[in-house]
Amino acid sequence: DAGITQSPRHKVTETGTPVTLRCHQTENHRYMYWYRQDPGHGLRLIHYSYGVKDTDKGEVSDGYSVSRSKTEDFLLTLESATSSQTSVYFCAIRATDTQYFGPGTRLTVL
Amino acid sequence: SQQGEEDPQALSIQEGENATMNCSYKTSINNLQWYRQNSGRGLVHLILIRSNEREKHSGRLRVTLDTSKKSSSLLITASRAADTASYFCATDRGGGSNYKLTFGKGTLLTVNP
Numbered sequence: 001d002a003g004i005t006q007s008p009r010h011k012v013t014e015t016g017t018p019v020t021l022r023c024h025q026t027e028n029h030r031y032m033y034w035y036r037q038d039p040g041h042g043l044r045l046i047h048y049s050y051g052v053k054d055t056d057k058g059e060v061s062d063g064y065s066v067s068r069s070k071t072e073d074f075l076l077t078l079e080s081a082t083s084s085q086t087s088v089y090f091c092a093i094r095a096t097d098t099q100y101f102g103p104g105t106r107l108t109v110l
Numbered sequence: 111s112q113q114g115e116e117d118p119q120a121l122s123i124q125e126g127e128n129a130t131m132n133c134s135y136k137t138s139i140n141n142l143q144w145y146r147q148n149s150g151r152g153l154v155h156l157i158l159i160r161s162n163e164r165e166k167h168s169g170r171l172r173v174t175l176d177t178s179k180k181s182s183s184l185l186i187t188a189s190r191a192a193d194t195a196s197y198f199c200a201t202d203r204g205g206g207s208n209y210k211l212t213f214g215k216g217t218l219l220t221v222n223p
Contacts, residue, residue, distance in 0.1 A: 042215040099200075
């Protein structure tokens with residue numbers, strides 16, 4: 001699993017509340033990615049990071065922000081959660097031309 | 111928009127049979143990768159094929175790449191019940207795109223004992 005952990009693993013929240021998901025890696029990889037996975041859509045890239053404080057938008061970034069203040073942590077924030085953001089969120093790191101994924105966070109927005 | 115599209119969306123076979131999944135993509139790539147996802151788990155990398163390669167093997171996996179047709183296939187030989195999972199192709203356009211992967215929607219493979 002390339003030393004990738006995600007927290008929390010499950011979360012239920014209410015519409016309009018802010019939510020922060022954490023991705024932690026132990027191997028100092030430069031590139032980190034946040035995806036969401038929904039039925040019928042596969043994985044879609046939300047945001048990614050190519051270094052500390054270096055981030056950029058992916059395919060479905062609206063309503064999300066990220067921060068990376070140190071190499072090992074990449075945070076995904078839903079500024080004001082909506083029901084359409086109910087999904088499974090995966091973090092990944094890039095190593096040797098491939099990506100290694102964390103176990104995922106299942107988020108439900110009521 | 112999705113870069114890779116897998117075909118078929120679902121495939122059901124008997125143990126011991128071969129399973130073939132196809133992936134088509136739209137733009138030039140640096141490499142194409144296949145991942146497996148067991149239900150409720152994260153994705154696991156299976157195999158990577160570079161744009162200058164035509165075929166690659168890893169154990170019971172065989173991947174082909176045809177850049178002129180922008181397509182790839184994944185063959186799993188002598189399938190086992192444990193191969194039951196979703197399989198995704200992902201395209202990588204290289205360093206100029208910060209190694210972002212674009213995933214297809216996946217093929218759900220069911221191997222019946």
